[in-house]
Amino acid sequence: MFTGCGTAMVTPFRRDQRLDEETLRRLVRRQIEAGINFLVPCGTTGESPTLSRDEHLRVVAITLEEAGGKVPVLAGAGGYNTAEVIELARELEAMGVDGILSVTPYYNKPTQEGLYQHYKAIAAAVRLPIIVYSVQGRTGVNVEPATLKRLSEIDNITGVKEASGNISQMSAILNLVPEKFTVLSGDDAITLPLMALGGKGII
Numbered sequence: 395m396f397t398g399c400g401t402a403m404v405t406p407f408r409r410d411q412r413l414d415e416e417t418l419r420r421l422v423r424r425q426i427e428a429g430i431n432f433l434v435p436c437g438t439t440g441e442s443p444t445l446s447r448d449e450h451l452r453v454v455a456i457t458l459e460e461a462g463g464k465v466p467v468l469a470g471a472g473g474y475n476t477a478e479v480i481e482l483a484r485e486l487e488a489m490g491v492d493g494i495l496s497v498t499p500y501y502n503k504p505t506q507e508g509l510y511q512h513y514k515a516i517a518a519a520v521r522l523p524i525i526v527y528s529v530q531g532r533t534g535v536n537v538e539p540a541t542l543k544r545l546s547e548i549d550n551i552t553g554v555k556e557a558s559g560n561i562s563q564m565s566a567i568l569n570l571v572p573e574k575f576t577v578l579s580g581d582d583a584i585t586l587p588l589m590a591l592g593g594k595g596i597i
Contacts, residue, residue, distance in 0.1 A: 395466050396493060396525060396553060396576060397594040398431030402439035405453055413449055415456060422460035433457055434597055436470035437495055438532065443473070451485060458490055468597075472497030472527060474504075476512050480519040493523040495555060495597070500533035506541045517548045524550055529557040529580055539566040546575040555580045555597050561587055568592045 403421060406414040425433060435457040436442045436450050445453070454469045461467055469491040471483040476499075483494050496516060498509060517524055526545060528537035536558060537545075545551045556564055557580025564584070568577055568591050579585040579596040589595075 395523065396432050396468055396578070399595055400432040400434050400468060400578070400597045401425045401430050402437045402597050403433060403435045403453075403457065405436070405440040405445065405449075413452060415452075418453065418456050419460050422457050426461065426464050430465060431595070432466040432468055432492075433461060434468045434470065434495055437527070437597070438470070438472075438497055438529075440470065442470045442497075447482070450482070451489070454486060454489060454491060466492035468493045468495050468525060470495050470497070471516075472499075474499035474502050476515050479512075480516055483516055483520045483522070487520045487522050491522065493525060493552075494520065495525045495527055497527040497529065498533050498535050498537060500535070503535050506538055509535065509537055510541055510544055513545055513551060514548060517550050521550060523552040525553045525555055525576070525578070526551065527555040527557070527580070529555075531557070531559065536563075539563060539570050542567050542575075543570040546571040552576060553578060553594075556588070556593075557581050559584060561591075564588050564593070565591050 406417040408414045469486045530536040553576030576594045579588045585596045
């Protein structure tokens with residue numbers, strides 16, 4: 395479902411700092427008309443750490459309305475508080491999103507076992523496909539290939555947005571995970587080499 399090119403949507407705001415709903419609707423329509431494969435609202439590009447819960451849910455609701463089933467919607471739900479991530483993921487599931495993109499806990503640098511247990515708990519709480527988002531340069535924590543292999547054994551953890559910038563690590567991941575596990579690039583510049591190794595697209 396989440397292969398090809400998915401747009402990490404920005405979240406537009408008005409000068410008074412309120413969500414610019416009309417501009418967001420135009421952005422979603424533009425992406426769909428241009429042939430995007432799926433949409434990613436409220437990822438970190440969409441400033442998810444600074445959105446209120448109401449803003450987060452409203453952005454996703456508008457994206458779903460405008461997408462109208464034409465393309466899948468992979469909504470962001472990540473962070474370092476596992477219980478809060480689960481609560482948000484459940485709300486997004488009830489809204490009808492097609493999957494969850496979940497960035498690793500940031501700042502507190504969990505162990506690999508901690509990362510595994512974090513994602514395992516999220517996966518147990520929802521039925522949606524979950525894409526792990528690994529971006530060490532921004533979060534301070536790396537999801538190592540062996541950990542992704544373990545996570546790939548959980549039915550609804552179906553892929554990773556890999557933004558480590560480390561081609562050797564990407565190659566190791568692709569050699570360890572099953573073919574059905576989707577490895578996506580998180581950086582434009584490394585998309586081509588990742589695709590050559592067997593990656594399935596980019597966010």
